[in-house]
Amino acid sequence: MxxxxxxxxxxxxxxxxxxxxxxxxxxxxxxxxxxxxxxxxxxxxxxxxxxxxxxxxxxxxxxxxxxxxxxxxxxxxxxxxxxxxxxxxxxxxxxxxxxxxxxxxxxxxxxxxxxxxxxxxxxxxxxxxxxxxxxxxxxxxxxxxxxxxxxxxxxxxxxxxxxxxxxxxxxxxxxxxxxxHDFDNVYGTGQSALDGIIRATNVLLSGKTVVVAGYGHVGKGIASRARGFGASVIVTEIDPINALKARMDGFMVKTMQDAASAGDVFITSTGCKDVITGSHFETMKDGVILANAGHFNVEISIDDLTTISKSSKAINENVEQYILNNQKKVNLIGEGRLVNLVAAExxxxxxxxxxxxxxxxxxxxxxxxxxxxxxxxxxxxxxxxxxxxxxxxxxMGISIDKLSESQNTYINEYGEGT
Structure with a gap:
């Protein structure tokens, strides 16, 4: 072996x-x-x-x-x-x-x-x-x-x-x-991503503004759970249909450039690169928290963050704090890698x-x-x-109904109408 x-x-x-x-x-x-x-x-x-x-x-x-x-x-x-x-x-x-x-x-x-x-x-x-x-x-x-x-x-x-x-x-x-994807991505990531953020920072999400990048199955789960914690949620999207779903679900929808100055916690979940970059960091509040729930550590541009920072230091095992040239602090969890696995289970x-x-x-x-x-x-x-x-x-001890013979006939034929 x-x-x-x-x-x-x-x-x-x-x-x-x-x-x-x-x-x-x-x-x-x-x-x-x-x-x-x-x-x-x-x-x-x-x-x-x-x-x-x-x-x-x-x-x-x-x-x-x-x-x-x-x-x-x-x-x-x-x-x-x-x-x-x-x-x-x-x-x-x-x-x-x-x-x-x-x-x-x-x-x-x-x-x-x-x-x-x-x-x-x-x-x-x-x-x-x-x-x-x-x-x-x-x-x-x-x-x-x-x-x-x-x-x-x-x-x-x-x-x-x-x-x-x-x-x-x-x-x-x-x-x-x-x-x-309807369970693992929505309920699993929705819960575990926020679990990772809380374990890493012990931040109170209630009353915060959480920006969720991407409203696919993962983003949908995260946004829902963040709202459940009492946060105001902003969703950013590139897909008009997903953006419309987010708005109809009761979330604010903005571009990342507009959301950057409003958020307290940012969570990326797009599967794409450079979702949060230098121009976004520069307009963020002092002390923001950044986390990624997408598979690879490319959604938050760490190169840009390093370039516009004059120094950085480890706050704890899973949080690196960057001090920007404009004196603001940005806290990155887990090197921008999967927050639910880096900082939680x-x-x-x-x-x-x-x-x-x-x-x-x-x-x-x-x-x-x-x-x-x-x-x-x-x-x-x-x-x-x-x-x-x-x-x-x-x-789980749950039983559900089954179609009767007449119901099966009804849904598989076309003859019976009004």
Whole structure:
């Protein structure tokens, strides 16, 4: 067994966290129990690049229980939980290549450590593993059957690859499943992003003006939760439809240039670069807080912030305070990386239960139907979405109505009218 982690002595602490997550992930646990005897993933190597958290640990354990050989790296330099990584190595015998605080070279070295296992299946979050794999398909891709992608940013990158006819193997866009983006992105990020900001700063959100950049599923969740904390919320957007939705939902809508002077807390959630730049920093209030909830640390221009600052200092482990040339202070959380994972614990286990059930079932589907997929991006089947939602409802003790025979006839025929 190969691995690279920070400290294996942290395993006991990590194991307790994983057990906590398992108790809140009944759908994934039911799938683990269902497939642990039949081992449908026997002789299958799964190469993963995803935040090493207690929830991810349950996914890796489920894959291993189904027979897979698992090799895993982190998908963000600051999101790995070192105690979780230690437990997965010591207690589960998995090949984990991840630690918190790696530099850029170490980050990609870990990804290549996974690729050296010659994966049959890739599981990615942000597409870094998949992109590097595509650069080396001749070397590492002899067994590849397909892959999955967890997040919006990664799907966008892979769609660009597909558009240019460079996608080398089929990818399932797990992010686009309703039981993923309508829950993980909205409720998971909505809660965990604000959790990260509060843990890092202990700021009172009530009475503050929170500026949310982007009103997709992530931005919608953050805006709603910020309002629930008693904040006034301004949304910035480039999409007219999303902007209209935000206004109809009761939020103020402004350009970032106009919002810059009004906000106390800024949270980016667009998946694009340079959302907040130098001209915005210069008009901000003294003492503003900046956080990013998009996948990569490109939404807040740290280069611009550094250029117009005369100094900076660490306020605590996760907050760097920049003193601008105009004497104002700007507080950046987690180097502009994912605030919910840098400063908190990521999404609650309950929503990751559905996201990772989608991951697991998508892997099974790719393996079972190998050779039947073209080199393109696929959506989750509706039946899989409905199955996961039904299992989740069952675990919550909730029953719903079913159509009667006459109702089924009515909605599937056209004859009956007024």
């Amino acid at each position: 190969e691995y690279r982690i920070k400290d294996i002595s942290l395993a006991d602490k990590g194991k307790k966290k994983i057990e906590w997550a398992e108790s809140h992930m009944p759908v994934l646990l039911s799938l683990m129990k269902k497939y642990e005897d039949s081992k449908p993933l026997k002789d299958v190597v799964v190469g993963g690049c995803l935040h090493v958290t207690k929830e991810t640990a349950v996914l890796t354990k489920t894959l291993a229980a189904a027979g897979a050989t698992v090799a895993w790296s982190g998908c963000n330099p600051l999101s790995t939980n070192d105690d979780i990584a230690a437990s997965l190595v010591k207690d589960e015998g998995l090949s984990i290549f991840a630690s918190r605080g790696v530099n850029n070279k170490e980050y990609y070295d870990d990804i290549y450590s996974v690729l050296k296992f010659n994966p049959d299946i890739t599981i990615d979050d942000g597409a870094d593993l998949t992109i590097e794999f595509h650069k080396n398909l001749d070397k590492y891709g002899k067994n590849i059957k397909g892959g999955t992608e967890e997040t919006t940013t990664g799907v966008q990158r892979l769609k660009a690859l597909e558009k240019n006819s460079k996608l080398g193997y089929p990818i399932v866009a797990v992010n686009d499943a309703e039981t993923k 990521g999404h609650p286990s309950e929503v990751m239960d559905m996201s990772f059930a989608n991951q697991f079932l998508s892997v099974l589907n790719l393996v079972k139907n190998k050779g039947k997929f073209e080199n393109r991006i696929y959506n989750i089947d509706k039946e899989q979405d409905l199955l996961i939602a039904s299992l989740k409802l069952e675990s």
